[in-house]
Amino acid sequence: MAVTIKDVARKAGVSPSTVSRVISNHPRISPETSRRVKEIMKQLGYHSNIMARSLVSNKTFTLGMILPRPAEELFQNHFFAENIRGITTQASRNGYDVLMTAGHSEHGELEAVTRLVKGKRVDGIILLQSRKDDPIIAFLKKEDFPFILIGNYGDNDILCVDNDNVQASYDATMHLISQGHHRIGFVSGPPNLTVSRDRLEGYKKALTDNGIRLETEWVMEGEFLQESGYRAMSFFMNLPDRPTALVVIDDIVTFGILRGLSELGYKVPDDLSLVSFNNIYLAELSSPPLSSIDIGIYQLGYMASQLLTRRIQGEKPQQLRTIVPHRLVVRESSLNIKRNWS
Amino acid sequence: MAVTIKDVARKAGVSPSTVSRVISNHPRISPETSRRVKEIMKQLGYHSNIMARSLVSNKTFTLGMILPRPAEELFQNHFFAENIRGITTQASRNGYDVLMTAGHSEHGELEAVTRLVKGKRVDGIILLQSRKDDPIIAFLKKEDFPFILIGNYGDNDILCVDNDNVQASYDATMHLISQGHHRIGFVSGPPNLTVSRDRLEGYKKALTDNGIRLETEWVMEGEFLQESGYRAMSFFMNLPDRPTALVVIDDIVTFGILRGLSELGYKVPDDLSLVSFNNIYLAELSSPPLSSIDIGIYQLGYMASQLLTRRIQGEKPQQLRTIVPHRLVVRESSLNIKRNWS
DNA sequence: TCGATTTGTGCAAACGTATTTACAAACTCT
DNA sequence: AGAGTTTGTAAATACGTTTGCACAAATCGA
Incomplete structure (x- = not known):
């Protein structure tokens, strides 16, 4: 006993x-x-006894999360791991634990959240991704239950942490311009995602600010997949009048581009300079190493956890939307070779 | 209310x-x-109310985990993500949730486990890694608290899931032999780890079984780091009498080898064939794509979760040690080119 | 038809803690 | 010295469940 x-x-x-x-x-x-x-x-x-204590105090000191649906993509995996690390580290520092559960089906996710909330099992919920008109968000709003979203969302009446993707993309584009490029294309993701739209916007803004005309032909949409990069590469390289550099929506897409280029015997950055987003571990390992915008995934989780616990403890947030700073990591894929050698 | x-x-x-x-x-x-x-x-x-219920029933339907210490390595990240996915998916299917907490310090990990166990916050614990003479394991044994270890451990009186690394390495080596190689080296990890020893053993066994003499010079120890691969590569390629293929302890090490080889202008698999372990996502993306032994990380987590919940429910396990099957994924890095073209 | 069994439900006691109320003892101040 | 205040502790109650026991009603078997 x-x-x-x-x-x-x-x-x-x-x-x-x-x-x-x-x-x-x-x-x-x-x-x-x-x-x-x-x-x-x-x-x-x-x-x-923690259970007895939380029964009477009506506090669990636990943050809830829903396991994201199987995501085989490298970036997703990396994102997930780093995110959790950030979330859990911060939570533990503040005396909170993190509870993870999985919905059995699409519909089951809402059911799982309901169980956590109504069953008073957690004090708050962290959402890792959101679809448009997410029923989970609707539910949490209705219940007035503390939660935070990592990433972007159409509405801006909910607590969330995100990157400034417009600025990030602006920075990436500016970097290429500063390396002497003025023929710059953009490989985007699914056009319905906010992240795609924001990054496209930043790219356009950088061009405009530098008096460079936007070639609409040089903007391609796709998926967060290697194949997308491969296709984009073959499209661009077959253009009679082609860009000398690309801003790419995601490192994984860049890998597709790299593979394609190497098959055709082109060199990076000599024939084509590249900058992309997320700075996954692999970016450093590839040849050539990729220039990439680090979006601070760990930080994203850490902040989310921190803001949520504050919210739980009744603190009113100054603003609902918190921006985690990004950082351009320059590696060989965008270095102006001539400048280096001269 | x-x-x-x-x-x-x-x-x-x-x-x-x-x-x-x-x-x-x-x-x-x-x-x-x-x-x-x-x-x-x-x-x-x-x-x-889940708390009230578990207070009286003395069951939490929760599995506990300790967040692994910051692991910047790619493989660690991948391992962590896939593992959790396996664990949580299975747990949820059986009505269990997964609680994650972080120790603040080295010593803090034990403290965190103590809190979970004594505070009756979880019904069982999943250990992701273990040092030799792990005080956490000692504690859990003493308390007779249900737990399971993912990975290997000297003692074999505890519940664990693991791979058959001897056999896996045997298979990898046999594959190279079947491709016509008989000059095969081995790039190992830290010699004190069981995983290194087991894989080395499998390699030796395969050679012996095929009447190939072991060249002790062709076995190198190192770390689970790219640099280790780089060093091994430069060692092997400078040998007057060098192997035509290598079995490598970890994909990440192979990347170091690949980079080195490409710097020196060698081709894979023509000049050197490679097989390694873990089959991380990146293995498929690299050029050339790597042959690798998939150790079933998701499965490892899934099984651990399953065995633990059974143990919690009082079922006596048939055996303490459960082996998750591995699987050789053959890609270009070990394909016998001549055979393909002839 | 009547005792024995089965079926369906309520009562009350637990589970281990936090908190409110109460109260005696020990101070403080004039 | 006595009223008022502060300090330290105990008793009782509540948190939302589960569950053993009790018991009336219904069913059964001869």
Whole structure:
């Protein structure tokens, strides 16, 4: 049988309530009693029962998450791992744990959230991704339950952390311009995603600001897949009048481009310079190493966790949308070779 | 105020205990009552309070995990993500959730586990990695608390899931032999790790079984790092009498080798054939794509979760050590070119 | 038809904690 | 010295469940 607060009380010759107060550092407890009780607690190896505690306090000190649906993509995997690391690290520092559960089906995700919320199993929820008109978000709003979204969302009346993708893309494009390029294309993702739209916007803005005319032909849409890059590459390289550099929506797409280029015998960055987004581990390992915008995935998770716990503790956030800074990591794929050698 | 079992009882005109019995499908409840109560539950949007329930039943339906310490390595990240996916998916299917917490320090990990165990916060614990003489394992054994280890461990009196690394390495080596190689080297990891020793053993066994003499000079130790591969490559390629193929302890190490080879103008697999372990996503993307032993990381997590929940439910495992099957994925890095073209 | 069994439900006691109320003892101040 | 205040502790209650026990009603077997 596990040792309870009563056992400690009995052995210390005090009442259970006194022990409870010692635990919660109640001001009106005598130093002497406190010392003695703590001594006994250590001696008996007492740890308070978390379930009992949260039953009465109505707090679980737990953050809930839904396991994202199987995502075989490299970036997704990396994103997931780093995100969780950020979330859990911060949560633990603040005395919170992270609970993960999986919905059995598409519909099951909402069911899982409902169980967590109504069952009072968690104090708040972190959402890793959201579809348009997400029923989970609707539910959480209706219940007025604390939650935060990592990533972007059409509405801006919910708590979320995100990158400034417009600025990030602006920076990427500016970098290429500063390397002497003025013939720059853009390989985008699915056009319905906010991230695609934002990055496209930043690219356009950078061109405009530098008096470079936008060639609409040089903007290609696709998926977050290698194949997309491959296709984009073959499209661009067959153009009679082609760009000398590309801004690419995601590192994984760039890998498709790289493979295609190497098959055709083109060199990077000599024949084509490349900058992309997310700075996955692989970006550094590829040949040539990729220039990439690091979006701070760990940080995204860390912030989300922090903002959510604050929200749970009743603090009013100054703003709903928090931006995690990005950072351009320059590697060989976008270095102006001539400049290096001259 | 949340709706409780009492509210349902009142509205249904029965006692709380009856409602409770309806929820748990007690046999002695009349179909009529059950129907009516369920109706009311739905109507009121009732969900039972998980904390209260687990307080009395002494079950949490939660599996605990400790967040692994920051692991910047690609493989670690991939391993972590896939593992969690496997664990959580299986757990959810069986009605369990997964709780993650982080120790603040080295010592803090044990503290975190203690809190989970003594605080009765989880029903079992999954360990992702273990050092030799791990105090956490010692603690869990002492408390006789259900847990499972993913990976290998010196002792074999604890529940664990692992790969058959000897056989896996044997298979990798046999594959190279079947491609016509008989001059095969081995790039190992840290010699104190069981995984290194096991894979080395499998390699040796394959050579012996095929009457190939082991060149001790062709076995190199290192780390799970790119640099290790780079060093190994330069060592091997400078040998007057060098191997035509290598078995490599980890894909990440192979990347180091690849980079080195391409710098020196060597071709894979023509000048050197390669097979390694873990089959990370990147293995497929590299040029050339790598042959690799897939160790079934998702499966490892899935099995661990399954065995642990069974153990929790009192089932006696047939054996303590469970082997997850591996699978050789052949790609260009080990294909005998001549054979393909002739 | 009547005792024995089965069936359906309520009552009350737990689970381990936090918290409110109460109260005695020990101070403070004039 | 006595009223008022502060300090330290205990008793009781509540949190939302589950479950053993009790018991009336219904069913059964002869």
